[in-house]
Amino acid sequence: MTAARRVVVKVGSSSLTTPDGHIEGERIRQLADVLAERRAGGIEVVLVSSGAVAAGMTPLGLNRRPRDLATQQAAASVGQGLLVAHYSAALARHGLTAAQVLLTADDLMRRTQYRNAQRTLGRLLEIGALPIVNENDTVATDEIRFGDNDRLAALVAHLLRAEALVLLSDVDALYDGDPSRPEARRIPVVRGPADLDGVDIGTAGRRGVGTGGMVTKVDSARIATEAGVPTVLTSAANVRAALAGEPVGTYFTPSRRRRPSTRQLWLAHATAGRGSVVLDPGAVRAVVREHASLLPAGVVQVEGEFAAGDPVDLRDEDGVIVARGLVNYDSVEIPDLMGRSTRWLARELGPEYEREIVHRDDLVLLPRPHR
Numbered sequence: 001m002t003a004a005r006r007v008v009v010k011v012g013s014s015s016l017t018t019p020d021g022h023i024e025g026e027r028i029r030q031l032a033d034v035l036a037e038r039r040a041g042g043i044e045v046v047l048v049s050s051g052a053v054a055a056g057m058t059p060l061g062l063n064r065r066p067r068d069l070a071t072q073q074a075a076a077s078v079g080q081g082l083l084v085a086h087y088s089a090a091l092a093r094h095g096l097t098a099a100q101v102l103l104t105a106d107d108l109m110r111r112t113q114y115r116n117a118q119r120t121l122g123r124l125l126e127i128g129a130l131p132i133v134n135e136n137d138t139v140a141t142d143e144i145r146f147g148d149n150d151r152l153a154a155l156v157a158h159l160l161r162a163e164a165l166v167l168l169s170d171v172d173a174l175y176d177g178d179p180s181r182p183e184a185r186r187i188p189v190v191r192g193p194a195d196l197d198g199v200d201i202g203t204a205g206r207r208g209v210g211t212g213g214m215v216t217k218v219d220s221a222r223i224a225t226e227a228g229v230p231t232v233l234t235s236a237a238n239v240r241a242a243l244a245g246e247p248v249g250t251y252f253t254p255s256r257r258r259r260p261s262t263r264q265l266w267l268a269h270a271t272a273g274r275g276s277v278v279l280d281p282g283a284v285r286a287v288v289r290e291h292a293s294l295l296p297a298g299v300v301q302v303e304g305e306f307a308a309g310d311p312v313d314l315r316d317e318d319g320v321i322v323a324r325g326l327v328n329y330d331s332v333e334i335p336d337l338m339g340r341s342t343r344w345l346a347r348e349l350g351p352e353y354e355r356e357i358v359h360r361d362d363l364v365l366l367p368r369p370h371r
Helices: 025-040 052-057 069-092 105-109 111-126 149-159 214-226 236-243 262-269 281-288 342-349
Strands: 006-011 044-049 098-103 130-135 164-169 231-235 250-252 276-279 299-303 311-315 321-326 363-370
Touching (some): 006 149, 006 236, 025 044, 044 069, 044 111, 044 149, 052 069, 069 098, 069 130, 105 111, 105 262, 111 130, 164 214, 164 236, 214 231, 214 250, 214 262, 231 236, 262 363, 281 321, 281 363
Parallel strands (some): 006 044, 044 130, 098 130, 276 311
Antiparallel strands (some): 276 299
């Protein structure tokens, strides 16, 4: 952590706001002070900050976080400006400029937008600004949203080739049980999934003003470490100690495996299949062992409804999900294509049918069974 020269820090809504949705200006100032210290020490810092929806609740007269997407987007459009204004004022005290960067999942899926985001963030760091990244809630939909900023932070860390990720929460570490119970013990280091076997991670956060919780933070730590980025999970109160490399929170060690692409990370960890296609044993072998595309000849069944371009799960005949990918056909089209070769389909139906159900470049293997 102390050797990292480029760090992504993520802070959640519960660490920035009061329970009724007010922005807590002093908390933002304290966080800005720590980030400014690191920036003055020559460390490039990117902040991924939640809080826009929560900040917009009070001005709109909302007593609790809205559940419908339209009201969430309305609250975010009001709250985002308030949130960035607080950061701008807090960082200006240190001579730093805050730069607002709003992203959607689509921005990290499409090559052009991905490169633009990468270039913009890189240039902001070069000229000394401190990027404040958030999901673009006002335009994101249920189909293309990250779902929480923990996953966004992990993907931004991958995009920027960051050397460390710090996930800040209202809990100081990952525990082997409910942290409110005296028998719960802090887990200081996680070296892999086996270290979490039997650990009750729980679900929602304490405060109810965000969308994440310990589950999403552990998932995000896994995304980051698979991309080779060491990750610390701790509370906002411990941010200075975490960035200084002190043994606080829970440290997730980086994987030594080959670094996956952002698209692969997104498909594996930030999406859910809209439906499924069931593969025969030969197709499973081709996809899993030979890293081949999924062709119509290997499909035996379609489950659910989806459109071309949607993420779908690829299952074997026992129901185990072996991969996930972006499908090239609507669900209603595939039954007429199953069992046919692409050459036959092109000859009988036209050249536009000479394509894969899922191309290997739009496919990620899921090594552990998901049901």
